[in-house]
Amino acid sequence: MDGTQTTPRTGELPRARRRTSALTIPEQIANRVAAAILNGEYRDGERLREQELAETCGVSRGPVREALRALERYGLAILLPRRGAYAVGLSLDVIAEAFNARAALAGIAARQLARREAAAARAVAEMEAALAVATSLIERPAEEAHAFQLAIRDTALCIYRHCGAGHIERALTDQVDRSIWGLMWRSQPLDFQTPERRRESLAFWGAILAALRARDEHAAERLLRDDIFNTRDRVLASLAALRGEQPDPALMMREPAG
Amino acid sequence: MDGTQTTPRTGELPRARRRTSALTIPEQIANRVAAAILNGEYRDGERLREQELAETCGVSRGPVREALRALERYGLAILLPRRGAYAVGLSLDVIAEAFNARAALAGIAARQLARREAAAARAVAEMEAALAVATSLIERPAEEAHAFQLAIRDTALCIYRHCGAGHIERALTDQVDRSIWGLMWRSQPLDFQTPERRRESLAFWGAILAALRARDEHAAERLLRDDIFNTRDRVLASLAALRGEQPDPALMMREPAG
DNA sequence: TCAATGTCGATTGTCGACAATCGTCAAGCT
DNA sequence: AGCTTGACGATTGTCGACAATCGACATTGA
Structure with a gap:
């Protein structure tokens, strides 16, 4: 039992601090694409290419991938393994x-x-x-x-x-x-x-x-x-x-x- | 209007085929970690390190990251930006x-x-x-x-x-x-x-x-x-x-x- | 003694390149 | 003609390395 532990011990979960306005890059991308879908810039079923989105947003494909998973959660995209993401146009x-x-x-x-x-x-x-x-x-x-x-x-x-x-x-x-x-x-x-x-x-x-x-x-x-x-x-x-x-x-x- | 288009046109969404048993690697990892959490191998609030999981599963950190996002969806992990993932022990x-x-x-x-x-x-x-x-x-x-x-x-x-x-x-x-x-x-x-x-x-x-x-x-x-x-x-x-x-x-x- | 600040190690975030896979198309066969 | 088979191109999946950030500790000053 060591009281002065150097690494955070298991069991206590650190408090999440209020994020003032610094959204993470994947969140920014997700918001951007979501807005585009909701505005009707993407038609229903239209494909969302990782490379393409990465270039328009000026980042690599990693954050874009994460953003697409988030969009899937929101019901704004459908992800098919090894086949890509498709926009879900909401009426x-x-x-x-x-x-x-x-x-x-x-x-x-x-x-x-x-x-x-x-x-x-x-x-x-x-x-x-x-x-x-x-x-x-x-x-x-x-x-x-x-x-x-x-x-x-x-x-x-x-x-x-x-x-x-x-x-x-x-x-x-x-x-x-x-x-x-x-x-x-x-x-x-x-x-x-x-x-x-x-x-x-x-x-x-x-x-x-x-x-x-x-x-x-x-x-x-x-x-x-x-x-x-x-x-x-x-x-x-x-x-x-x-x-x-x-x-x-x-x-x-x-x-x-x- | 070109009828013989080489790339799939926007608007038609391909049918998802039934995945027999070939789960993607991130899914496999998510299932594995989820089972560990549900079995009580991870205590509530215990940290889930990307590197560590990657090594035990024999893959790089990329798929592990994706698996952690999935666990967050299932309510089995909490992700804090730039601070890592924590297991949620379910009673x-x-x-x-x-x-x-x-x-x-x-x-x-x-x-x-x-x-x-x-x-x-x-x-x-x-x-x-x-x-x-x-x-x-x-x-x-x-x-x-x-x-x-x-x-x-x-x-x-x-x-x-x-x-x-x-x-x-x-x-x-x-x-x-x-x-x-x-x-x-x-x-x-x-x-x-x-x-x-x-x-x-x-x-x-x-x-x-x-x-x-x-x-x-x-x-x-x-x-x-x-x-x-x-x-x-x-x-x-x-x-x-x-x-x-x-x-x-x-x-x-x-x-x-x- | 206590608070503020600087530095360090550990961990996550991002990147570019390579490998694997899928859909498409063309050629060949029945 | 219709179907199967093979190869190609495009796209996603994965990897290892580097950069950015956070928490903890040590140091300094009052």
Whole structure:
């Protein structure tokens, strides 16, 4: 038993530090290609050549390979062993559905949280702290939109964490890493670039906080769901514009809680 | 417009052929390390060094890197950029929960399918074909357990495909690729090595088929759920033995449909 | 004594080159 | 003509080496 160990001992996992804005190169490439796919620059089933992507991005094939595996996780590419990667063109309604599913899940989490007195109190306390951080970032330049977004995310995580349903929490948090929603989430900083939008978002979260304090489960559910619907509509509108399509109003429905 | 194009044109995605047993090297490594983690050879939070794994597996670090990303997908490792990979030790109850979640979802799918007349008829027809394949493989040597397992999987997929709930289908099929369940599924061939076990499984599927023909939703649900519970119990028992633990009987409950 | 800073070893990230594999096409055979 | 077989080109898979980065320790200064 040696107390002064030189190498990190097994069993304790180091804390992951907040990555300010330094995404790894594979992440940058993945985001870039993902954006191209979502914008419609790649058609459905179109091939993604490693060499080609490496040259356009100015790196070797190694990081590109890793980026392609990430795209496969997001459902934006299909990888066939020894045969290459193919783009998966997502229609706007599939993307809309990803938001709708999340809106439904998050709404349920908010409602369940509002029902549980002690859990709601804990969540509110943590949310206040996170929102204070976000508030302090309102006037920062557009480059720091990412920091604001992280604060908002931390606020939302408080709801999921305390809602009392482990599988809902896991589904909601996993989506950030795994599915299409994760990519959408990463594109949100573009959404938070102006102080106006930040204030708008904070107003929503203030209302959600109030609903939780008042233990108003229906208001909490509706507000959180509508906030996600709002993001959905902005994303769909901008994607439709990029693709040169007409945004389908049917996709932007606020379906009732049926 | 040139009809005789030499390179595959964009838009058409080639069919993925069934990979008989030739797993790629990264897959082999991932399976190997995954087994080691599940067996308890790696403790929770223990570090996974690329160089070290490369040497034990007799390959370079490239494939090992890819295998580690796969393990991250399965939830068996945590990757910290520039800091390495750490094993995630899964307790037996977490693994049990993965099976239970799948049992619940699959049960719902079976019940919903039994309710829909036309869909059930289509599913039954496809299942008969798949089960015929499985039946023909009963007496094959243990090395071909994988083929038998694929036939069984195809049978189950018929239920998910026609159950009428897209999100349930997606959740059930995604699990095979993404979560822990995928690893468990890959370990099932060990389970199908003897003709006895194969016959046992086919008996279950025969009963499920009969329940669907009779449109008996409760029987279909219960049978499919119990089949997954059976697999769960075998996996848990063998894992407990490998880890030198006592299998907790509480984990092997057949919870009622509440 | 304690905090800040510089240096070092270990490990991951990236690169370019080579090997293996797949799809395609052409020639040859039945 | 239709099918099989062989070789070619293109692309992915793998390798070994180098560069960049991180954590830990030693040193310095207050």
